[in-house]
Amino acid sequence: MPTTTAHSSAALPLPGHLPPDLAGRLAAAVAIACEVGDYIQSQVGQVVSVESKSSVVDLVTNVDKEADKRIGTYLRNQFPDDTLITEETFQEGVTALSTERAWVVDPIDGTTSFAHGFPYYSVSIAWLDEGVAKLGVVYDPCRNECFYAVRGSGAWLNGQPLCVTKTTTLQASLWATGFPYSTDTATFEEQMQVVKTVLQHTHGIRRLGSAALDLVYVACGRLDGFWEYTLSPWDIAAGALIVEEAGGQTSNLDGVALRLDDRLITILASNGLLHQPFITLYHNGLA
Secondary structure (H helix, E strand, O other), X not given: OOOOOOOOHHHOOOOOOOOHHHHHHHHHHHHHHHXXXXXXXXXXXXXXXXXEOOOOOOEEEHHHHHHHHHHHHHHHHHOOOOEEEXXXXXXXXXXXXXXXEEEEEEEEEOHHHHHXXXXXXXXXXXXXXXXXXXXXXXXXXXXXXXXXXXXXXEEEEOOEEOOOOOOOOHHHOEEEEXXXXXXXXXXXXXXXXXXXXXXXXXXXXXXXXXXXXHHHHXXXXXXXXXXXXXXXHHHHHHHHHHHHHOOOEEEOOOOOOOOOOOOOEEEEEEOOOOHHHHHHHHHHHHO
């Protein structure tokens, strides 16, 4: 597992031999993710407003909004011809994810954790070309860890290559999940049934509150897998690519390839070796 130290984005080694457009975008995404992540960290304990969005547990703070503004301003200035889609500015019906070059941004993935001072949240930035993630960056300001990947070129944590685990049995595996904002749904009841099954057949489940970080923890070998229902593109676009470039696998819970232009996404990410066994366990748990 890679070791990490505090850093500035300028000190992070980025992969060479990339096409100029990808190299420039990766450098920009890493730079703004680290800069805004450090701003977010400076605001811990100083949140002045917390609002609910779709439910009482779907939160947005003044820091989310400021982080969103800073990332958006930077990317628009650097790449004025690219579309920008963020969690805080998303409008239903946007089709740019599948038709254009688009940045997909979550300024704080894990807002509830951040609002409570729980140190598990991240900045997530991905760049898509016609619906396919070409690069992804997830920055954890609590640990000064910057995860990044370029499609076809690999994945790194603070410059060190990432690799998923080699765990071959569910009985020896550790998983993470998250829960829907609404607990008054059939999806929530299904999730509880699956959780019971997974707990009975693995080393356990962690629920920490940032899908982007859960995904990169699969990529770097801290988890063997992760699944969650009803996520949005900005939650997973960067992290899913980082998993794949670290040698893992992503799909929905039926094994079908993900579509990032879906509004609500159910994701399974694993080291690859456990992918089909988990799908079988999942369906057995619902039988």
